[in-house]
Amino acid sequence: GIDGLDKFKTAGADIVVADVMMPRMDGFSMAKEIRRLSPAVPLLFLTAKSAIDYVEKGFEIGANDYIKKPFELRELIIRIKALLRRYGDNRSDDTKFAIGGYTFNTTTQMLTMGDNVVELSHFEAMILERLASNIGKTVDASELMIAVWQRDDPSNRNSLHGYIHKLRRALRHDPAIAIINQRGFGYMLTIK
Template sequence: MNVLVVEDDIELTQFIQKGLVSEGVAVSVAFDGTIGRSLVNEHRFDVVMLDVNLPGMNGFDLCKFIKQNWPAVPVIMLTALGSLDNKVLGFEAGADDYLAKPFAFKELLFRLKALARRHPSRAPRPKSLQLLDLKIDTDSHRVWRSGQRIELTAREYALLEYLMLNQGKVINRVDLLENVWDVHFNTNTNVVDVYVNYLRRKIDQVEPKLLHTVFGVGYLLGAEP
């Protein structure tokens, strides 16, 4: 596994690097966002770890840059900003996981391996997906409904793509959390419901409605509930 760590805390970076190398992980390091962007441009990484408060280019902007250019590369945010609002900002930027400081190294290692193992880039995907007049280009992440382009955030797109890959099936919230957010949230969180509503407002402005709630179970993307 080849990992990029973008973190301006030198002591913490050395701690992470030493631990990962001892586990057989190849590690590259950048101490500011601008250098991190250059390294991402020049090399292929299996996972990128980002601090939020970085000199040169902050972690949210760097995450957006990575996801716009290499959407298959998993990104985990490492930050002291651990509130739910900040986590939502991180996921909105396209992050696949979010680990608040201070953290246990074993948990970090587990999350890195989980991202590298479960990320969609490890499995082949069709170049396009379609359900009636809803169409997705999985290479460009562009979406259309009734011939009209729909603008989605990175997280909304990831949610829609997963539902499209499983169209006609009822998907529960835990499944969505694990496969779209790649993290194990407290199951009391309503982040899935919030993003389903965001997505529904964008793709279901015309008939027939495609994104359905199956009460007490989860969500279904299909022509009929």
């Protein structure tokens, strides 16, 4: 972990693939420091730790993807290529959404409205990006869970609802904005 961080500081990287369990500095600690230095570099965790708490911690730190061991090398290559397509060429370009009176920057995960600035968690930012890309349309709950946790699992539905509640609170200063629960289907971001 320390060696990886030193290499990142001196040479940078197009993408960071980090194991969670490393000697002297674990992958989570290394990733926190890398995120502080470069909020936009694509970050993928590899780990034998499959408990949802580890997956959640990885995404909260700012991972863009998470792959559990054992895995096929081909799957790792596919995921790296997908991350580079999505983030690699545009790392210096912030993607921004206008949501009512707010501006949402997907790279910095900041939601701003005047002097009001909210730093979203990685999960909140991933969910809001999906909703903001589909304003006025219902985004299937399964699609949101697959985007965030890579699987549609009934145990994630309460977590998803919790993150939606946090997003509603973050967007509360513009009364024209609503996140509507379309029962049995998903969620819709609307602006009056």
